[in-house]
Amino acid sequence: MRTIRALAGALLLLPPALCGLHAQTRVVIVSGLGGEAKYSTEFGVEAIGLATALHDRFSVPDSNIFWFGEDSVSRAPRFRGQSTKANVERAIMAIAAKAEPSSEFVLVLIGHGAGDGAETRLSIPGPDLDAADFARLLAAFPTQRVAFINLTSASGDMIPVVAGANRVVVTATKTAFERNESHFGEYFVQAFTKDGADVDKDGRVSLLEAFRYAALETKRFYDNATLMQTEHAQLADGGATQGTAEPTGRAGDGALARRFFLDGGKLATLAAGSDPKLTALYGEEYALQEQIDQVRSRQGQMTADAYDAALEPLLISLARKAREIRVAEGRQ
Numbered sequence: 001m002r003t004i005r006a007l008a009g010a011l012l013l014l015p016p017a018l019c020g021l022h023a024q025t026r027v028v029i030v031s032g033l034g035g036e037a038k039y040s041t042e043f044g045v046e047a048i049g050l051a052t053a054l055h056d057r058f059s060v061p062d063s064n065i066f067w068f069g070e071d072s073v074s075r076a077p078r079f080r081g082q083s084t085k086a087n088v089e090r091a092i093m094a095i096a097a098k099a100e101p102s103s104e105f106v107l108v109l110i111g112h113g114a115g116d117g118a119e120t121r122l123s124i125p126g127p128d129l130d131a132a133d134f135a136r137l138l139a140a141f142p143t144q145r146v147a148f149i150n151l152t153s154a155s156g157d158m159i160p161v162v163a164g165a166n167r168v169v170v171t172a173t174k175t176a177f178e179r180n181e182s183h184f185g186e187y188f189v190q191a192f193t194k195d196g197a198d199v200d201k202d203g204r205v206s207l208l209e210a211f212r213y214a215a216l217e218t219k220r221f222y223d224n225a226t227l228m229q230t231e232h233a234q235l236a237d238g239g240a241t242q243g244t245a246e247p248t249g250r251a252g253d254g255a256l257a258r259r260f261f262l263d264g265g266k267l268a269t270l271a272a273g274s275d276p277k278l279t280a281l282y283g284e285e286y287a288l289q290e291q292i293d294q295v296r297s298r299q300g301q302m303t304a305d306a307y308d309a310a311l312e313p314l315l316i317s318l319a320r321k322a323r324e325i326r327v328a329e330g331r332q
Contacts, residue, residue: 032111275308
């Protein structure tokens with residue numbers, strides 16, 4: 001009886017105006033200089049693969065995808081020009097100027113990294129962009145949720161420079177001294193272009209799921225090749241200035257990454273469709289997930305009994321809501 005009453009109370013707490021329903025996700029992909037034809041091709045393939053998946057699989061409109069690459073004359077879809085410092089900065093500041101307070105901004109770096117500390121940089125045509133530059137650019141998004149995904153070698157030193165309370169930071173390496181070719185980026189992109197990363201089977205891939213998938217596949221690559229692993233990817237969010245290779249998904253340790261999706265606002269897409277029932281169900285699921293994250297963030301301030309009492313009804317409600325969605329979509 002106690003659980004039933006708690007469940008009813010939790011359902012009454014669902015906000016009538018579901019936050020995030022009309023959120024927009026805008027993505028800037030920057031692929032840098034390859035140095036050799038092999039790397040130029042690899043970086044281009046990763047960038048095109050991610051941009052295509054964002055549009056085809058996750059319904060991000062073309063107008064919200066900005067890819068800048070080494071080639072100054074590419075005619076590839078969603079290519080916006082050469083990846084010069086001026087072009088990238090201009091695009092990011094233009095996005096920031098019109099970004100809604102509740103929107104999401106994602107910046108993905110692909111290529112070769114160098115330097116250390118605040119001078120850790122991405123190698124691009126002309127003057128490079130370094131960690132201090134990225135921190136300055138991301139400061140233009142004070143209320144928006146931000147993901148900074150650095151898939152380059154020698155990227156780990158950027159974490160304390162670009163960290164922020166509303167940010168997810170992913171780097172392919174632990175420190176700037178891991179300078180060898182990075183394979184993590186290939187697998188991180190693969191998490192969105194292929195099946196397998198959606199562990200909870202909710203039809204979406206979170207940044208936490210993508211990170212865990214890519215870290216596992218990177219380790220598998222080195223094990224299969226009988227090579228010593230020379231890169232150790234890191235994730236930090238919620239203002240943490242030190243990354244971890246094994247985020248738990250809890251507050252300050254991957255909680256934001258667990259609820260951060262590159263899907264252009266799936267709820268916004270549904271809201272624009274013709275199925276108000278399904279839109280409402282996804283909105284209710286989103287609200288429950290947000291409440292669960294809030295409870296988990298307060299675990300250290302609660303007794304074990306109080307924590308369990310607060311979390312249990314929400315988890316039950318979430319499981320039931322997920323089943324309702326599967327039935328509504330004809331998946332069960």
